[in-house]
Amino acid sequence: MVAVILTVVFVVITLDARDRVRAAETDKLRVSENVFSALETKRQQDQVAAMTTLAENPTLKAALDTYFTERRFSGSSDEQLRATVMGQTAKLAMQTPADVLAVVQTDGKIFTSAGPAAGRWPAGTQVDIPGGTQPAFQSVAMLPAGAFRVTGARLTFGDRPIGALVAGTSLDANYAQELSNLSTAGVVITVNESVVARTVPEEVARDLVASRASAGTVTLNNEEYAIRPMLFSGPARIFMLTSVDAAARAATRDALFALATIAFGGILLAAVGSFWLARLVSEPVNRLSGEIATMTAGREFDRTLEPSGTSRELDSLTTAFNDLMRSLAAAQAETRSAYVGAIRALAAALDARDPYTAGHSERVSTLSVMIGRTMNLPAADIEVLRLGALLHDIGKIGISDQILRKTGSLTAEEFEQIKRHPGLGARILRQVPFLAPHLPIVELHHERPDGRGYPFGLRAEDIPLAARIVHVADAFDAMTSARAYRAALAAAVAFAELERFSGTQFDPACVEALLAAMPSSHDIEEPALAQLLGRQLV
Amino acid sequence: MSIGARNFVLLAAAVLGLMATSGTRPTAQERSSVRGRVSIGIPVTARRATSTYSRNVPTVALAPESELRHVVVYLKDAPRTPAPVMHAEIRQRNENFVPRVVAVTVGSTVDFPNDDPIYHNVFSLSRTKTFDLGRFPKGKSRGERFDKPGVVKVFCQIHSHMSATVMVFDHPWFVVPDEGGTFELPNVPIGTHQITAWHERLGDTTMDVRVEPGRPETIDFVLPVPAQQ
Numbered sequence: 062m063v064a065v066i067l068t069v070v071f072v073v074i075t076l077d078a079r080d081r082v083r084a085a086e087t088d089k090l091r092v093s094e095n096v097f098s099a100l101e102t103k104r105q106q107d108q109v110a111a112m113t114t115l116a117e118n119p120t121l122k123a124a125l126d127t128y129f130t131e132r133r134f135s136g137s138s139d140e141q142l143r144a145t146v147m148g149q150t151a152k153l154a155m156q157t158p159a160d161v162l163a164v165v166q167t168d169g170k171i172f173t174s175a176g177p178a179a180g181r182w183p184a185g186t187q188v189d190i191p192g193g194t195q196p197a198f199q200s201v202a203m204l205p206a207g208a209f210r211v212t213g214a215r216l217t218f219g220d221r222p223i224g225a226l227v228a229g230t231s232l233d234a235n236y237a238q239e240l241s242n243l244s245t246a247g248v249v250i251t252v253n254e255s256v257v258a259r260t261v262p263e264e265v266a267r268d269l270v271a272s273r274a275s276a277g278t279v280t281l282n283n284e285e286y287a288i289r290p291m292l293f294s295g296p297a298r299i300f301m302l303t304s305v306d307a308a309a310r311a312a313t314r315d316a317l318f319a320l321a322t323i324a325f326g327g328i329l330l331a332a333v334g335s336f337w338l339a340r341l342v343s344e345p346v347n348r349l350s351g352e353i354a355t356m357t358a359g360r361e362f363d364r365t366l367e368p369s370g371t372s373r374e375l376d377s378l379t380t381a382f383n384d385l386m387r388s389l390a391a392a393q394a395e396t397r398s399a400y401v402g403a404i405r406a407l408a409a410a411l412d413a414r415d416p417y418t419a420g421h422s423e424r425v426s427t428l429s430v431m432i433g434r435t436m437n438l439p440a441a442d443i444e445v446l447r448l449g450a451l452l453h454d455i456g457k458i459g460i461s462d463q464i465l466r467k468t469g470s471l472t473a474e475e476f477e478q479i480k481r482h483p484g485l486g487a488r489i490l491r492q493v494p495f496l497a498p499h500l501p502i503v504e505l506h507h508e509r510p511d512g513r514g515y516p517f518g519l520r521a522e523d524i525p526l527a528a529r530i531v532h533v534a535d536a537f538d539a540m541t542s543a544r545a546y547r548a549a550l551a552a553a554v555a556f557a558e559l560e561r562f563s564g565t566q567f568d569p570a571c572v573e574a575l576l577a578a579m580p581s582s583h584d585i586e587e588p589a590l591a592q593l594l595g596r597q598l599v
Numbered sequence: 600m601s602i603g604a605r606n607f608v609l610l611a612a613a614v615l616g617l618m619a620t621s622g623t624r625p626t627a628q629e630r631s632s633v634r635g636r637v638s639i640g641i642p643v644t645a646r647r648a649t650s651t652y653s654r655n656v657p658t659v660a661l662a663p664e665s666e667l668r669h670v671v672v673y674l675k676d677a678p679r680t681p682a683p684v685m686h687a688e689i690r691q692r693n694e695n696f697v698p699r700v701v702a703v704t705v706g707s708t709v710d711f712p713n714d715d716p717i718y719h720n721v722f723s724l725s726r727t728k729t730f731d732l733g734r735f736p737k738g739k740s741r742g743e744r745f746d747k748p749g750v751v752k753v754f755c756q757i758h759s760h761m762s763a764t765v766m767v768f769d770h771p772w773f774v775v776p777d778e779g780g781t782f783e784l785p786n787v788p789i790g791t792h793q794i795t796a797w798h799e800r801l802g803d804t805t806m807d808v809r810v811e812p813g814r815p816e817t818i819d820f821v822l823p824v825p826a827q828q
Contacts, residue, residue, distance in 0.1 A: 120724075123754040126762060127724045133803065134750040134766075139726050218762040219695075221800045 071324065078316045079309070086308040087278070090246075090287045094301065097244040101291065108212045108228070109197045111157065116197075116214035116226040121149035125164065125172070125216065126223045143173070150226075151175040159228035161209070164216070165190060166224050178231055181206030189295075190225055201232070201252075201297035208232045208252045208297050232297060234258045240291070246301040247286075253296040261302060269300060278305065345371045349379060356386070397495060401448060404496075408451050411458055415465050417544050426450035428534035429527075431578040432571055442527065449502030450531045456486030456503065468545040480515045483507055501525040506532050511565045521568075529568035533559065533575055536567065552579070632815040633808055634783040637670050637776045637796055640824040666798075667780040669700045670822070671766050673773035674784070675793040675805060682771035688712060688740075689753065689763050691719045696753065696763030698775075700799060705748055705769045712740035720756035727751045727767060764799055783815075796820040 116122075124145035132138040146164060154162035154175035161182045163174035169190065174182035181204060182188075190213055191198045197214045209229035216224045230236055237248040237258035247261035249269055259266040268281035275290045275298075285305040292299035349366065356364055365383045368376040408422040429450035433443045457465060460482055464475045471479065487504035490496045505528035508514035510521040514532075540555035550558070556576060563572040685707040690697045692714040701709060711721045713735055721741070722731040727749030732741040734757070745751060748769040755761040766773065776782040784794075787810045795805040801822040808818050 117759040119754060119756050119759040122759050123722070123724050123752065123762075126754075127752040130750055130752050130764065130799070131726060134797070142724060142726075145724065218760055221762075 067324075067328075071320075074320060075317060078320060079313050082312045082316050083305060083309045086312055087287060087305055090303045090305065090308065093245065094287075094289045094303075097246070097301070098289075098291075100243070105199060105212070109199065109214070112212050112214040112226060112228055113197050115153045115156065115162075116216050118149055118153060121146060121153070121164070121226075122216050122218070122223065124149065126218065129166075129223065147173040147175070153226070154179075157228050159212070160231045161229040163188070163227045163229065164224055165213070165227050167222055172224065178209075178229065181231075182229065188227065190227060199294075201292070201294040202227070202229060203252070203296065208257065210236070210292065210294075210297070232257055232299070234260075240299070240301070244301050246289075246303045248291075249300045249302065251298045251300075254298075265302070269302065275300075342372065342375075345375050349375065349382075353382065393495075400493065400495070401451075404448070404452055404455070407458075408455060411454065414457075414462060417542060421538055421542065422451050422454060424538045425453060425531060425534045428537060428575065428578075429530050432530045432534060432574045433527075435574040435578040436526075436530075436570065438526075445498045446502070446527050446530060448496075449499035449527055450534060452486065452490065452496070452499055453503055453506045453531050453535065454482065454486070455489055456482035456484065458489070459485040466545070480507070484516050502527045502531050504528075506535060508532070509566050510568055513565075524568075526568075526571075530571050530574075533567050533571040537575060629789050629812065630786040631789060631810050631812055632783055632785040633787050633792075633794065633810060633818060634781070634815050635672075635818040635820065637667055637672065637780040637782065637820040637822065639666055639801065639822045667776050667778060668698055669799050670776055670780075670820075671700060671702045671773055671797045672776060672782050672784065672820070673702070673766075673768060673795055673797070674770065674787065675795045677768075677770040677772045677792070680770040680772075682768070684708075686710070687765075689765070690714050691721070691755070691761070694755075694758050694761060696755075696761055699762070700764045700766070700775065702766040702768060702773045702775055703745060704771065705767055706744065706746055707767070708742045708744045709765055710740050710742040711753075713737050718757060719761075721753055722756050723751050723753050725749065725751040728765075731756070766797070787816075794818060796822060798822050 124142045128139060128142035128146065131142070150162055150164050150173050157176075159176060160178035161174050161176040163179075163182050164172040165188050166172050169187050171182055171184050171186045171188055173184055186204060188202050188204065188211075189200075190202065190211070191200050195215075196217075197212070199210075199212050202209045202211045209231055211227050211229045213225045213227035215222055216226055232250045232252065237250050237260050241248040241260040247265070248259065249256060249261060249266045250258040251270055254270055256266045256270060262282065264282040265284070265286070269279070269286075269288070272279050272281065274288055275293070276288055278285055278287050280286070281302070284307070286302045287305050289301045290298065291301050352366055355361075356366075365386065366379045368379045370376065405422075409420075412418045412421045412423075426447050429446045430443055433446045438446070460478055464471065464478050467475065483504045483506060487500055490500050490503055502525075505517070505519065505524055508517060508519045508524045508528060509532075510524070510529075512518050512520040514524075537555050537559060540550045540558055541552055543549040556579075559567055559572045559575065563569045682704040685703045686709075687701045687703050687707065688710040689699075689701055690712050694715065694717075703709060711719075711732060713719050714737065716737050718734045718736055720732065720734045723729055723743075727747050728743065728745050728751045730743050732743065735741055745765060745767040748767045751765040751767060753763040753765060772784050772787060774782045774784055789810050789812050791807055791809045793805050794808045795803050797803050801824060804820050804822055806818060806820070808816055810816050
């Protein structure tokens with residue numbers, strides 16, 4: 062499509078350029094013709110002036126006048142005088158570039174001639190020179206030997222004419238070539254409508270004569286020529302002609318070449334430019350989409366993208382994306398809190414199955430958070446701890462009430478049942494992707510540093526910190542809560558128990574943290590703690 | 600100068616008259632005079648000389664006092680007859696020879712005084728008398744004696760438009776008409792003669808005249824003017 066448009070544009074421009082070039086060339090030809098005409102006029106004037114000067118040669122005039130006066134008076138002629146005239150003429154002929162210089166008598170006959178073409182101007186031959194009283198004249202003289210362009214000056218004494226001095230230039234190929242060189246145009250010379258000399262192809266000269274055109278633009282031999290008459294004198298015609306087509310062809314070719322170069326350069330520039338522009342636009346887009354992909358893959362919905370600033374459209378897209386992400390994050394948070402609420406309710410319901418464990422999960426959660434804070438855990442870990450502790454006994458949903466509520470000691474089989482609850486809990490939580498961080502707490506909160514815990518018997522540092530914390534909190538709450546088979550232990554007793562089994566059952570750091578977290582661990586009556594724990598510790 | 604010419608004519612007439620009265624051979628009865636008038640077919644317009652030396656040449660000076668002063672009327676077939684030696688002059692004035700035409704007898708001298716504040720160089724290539732007076736300034740004059748009959752064209756080597764004619768006769772029967780064109784040839788022998796009116800450019804007009812004793816013969820010349828080209 063673009064190629065078609067470009068082609069059409071190119072063709073239109075080409076035709077337009079061709080026309081313009083033709084017009085310009087025609088103008089140029091006219092101007093150069095005018096210049097040549099002016100030069101030629103000047104040249105002719107110079108020739109006239111030169112001839113007028115030559116015609117003032119005193120010896121020539123004196124000899125000629127004396128010769129004819131004597132012949133008239135005495136009837137005999139003095140050959141010495143004739144020789145004098147001839148000698149002077151020959152001398153003057155050297156001073157003119159003309160082909161022939163002749164002295165013409167008042168009766169129009171050649172008295173003598175000199176110069177390269179003197180042989181074609183024999184004495185006694187009649188030469189038609191214009192009449193009148195102008196001191197000088199220009200015309201074309203037809204001699205038996207051919208046509209000559211003549212410039213002449215009259216030889217006079219005052220008002221008494223004694224003849225004329227005439228310089229003749231043969232209208233031949235040489236002259237045509239000379240004119241052609243001067244005018245840089247083609248030259249055709251015709252006499253009586255037949256071509257006597259030409260510098261253009263024969264067909265063109267033939268068509269020119271046939272066309273009878275004298276000026277303007279004429280088609281000759283299938284080419285357009287600008288024609289200008291240079292000399293119309295008697296039967297002789299000198300035409301200057303220039304092929305408009307030939308001149309326009311070269312100029313058109315140049316113009317088209319320039320056009321093509323410009324077009325090619327333009328296309329190249331456009332290609333480079335659009336490539337650069339595309340890169341300018343696509344790079345931020347690529348970066349943005351890359352970041353979005355990373356975010357999506359990493360589910361980092363709470364991250365915001367920085368506007369690149371490269372384009373308004375891109376920035377508004379980024380802003381819209383950020384808004385979307387924010388609302389997505391908000392929705393996710395909402396979902397999460399709904400989940401958490403449901404889980405908390407579930408945990409509470411679970412706790413409620415046994416009156417002795419009511420509120421256990423909430424308390425373990427509170428205690429775990431306290432321990433975590435004391436241990437200066439990052440906020441994110443605290444949050445994991447809070448929910449993980451809440452859910453830590455979720456697996457007990459799969460343990461029968463008989464076992465859970467059993468007041469007597471458990472059989473080995475029943476204890477095996479109990480030991481299944483971390484695994485069960487983990488299985489349940491695996492269904493919910495966003496609870497993945499809490500899995501270790503649920504699954505490993507019964508592991509012991511000495512490796513005697515369940516379900517895997519992991520040792521010390523192999524157990525995640527969160528699981529260790531929850532284990533300590535769980536034990537503390539279990540001890541300070543009443544059971545069907547025993548009364549609640551005092552906090553101090555529970556602490557003592559914790560300290561006693563610190564390092565074996567319990568992680569020492571966690572135990573220390575719990576002790577530190579209890580501001581009134583030695584003052585069990587502290588009401589704030591009772592309130593915090595949600596029940597009477599005593 | 601016209602005075603000079605007139606004087607010359609009068610002198611010639613007086614000489615002839617003296618010759619006639621002193622009476623060598625032909626008696627008064629054997630001679631008579633031919634008088635007449637020369638006119639030109641149509642007036643010849645005086646033209647300014649064409650000169651590439653575009654100096655300030657006064658037009659008035661170029662206009663001949665009368666074209667008729669450039670005519671010489673003479674007996675064409677006159678026998679050689681001794682005639683008194685004359686003295687004439689052709690002045691160079693305003694780049695012109697004045698007069699342009701003089702007629703003298705054989706042995707006469709023509710002086711060429713220069714009145715112009717510029718040099719002139721008078722010369723002739725004529726068979727009758729070839730000379731070159733060289734350059735001479737204003738106030739100087741050089742003369743030339745003409746010992747052979749014939750026509751002598753005189754030019755200036757410096758100013759190519761200047762020309763004059765000296766006609767030298769070996770008989771006394773010639774005259775330059777006055778400005779009115781009237782002329783008289785006295786003491787013409789009785790008989791039929793060819794009489795010619797010569798003009799430097801209008802050619803020769805020759806007529807027969809029969810001179811009879813006792814009364815002067817009258818003959819009028821009309822010089823043909825060639826069709827203007």
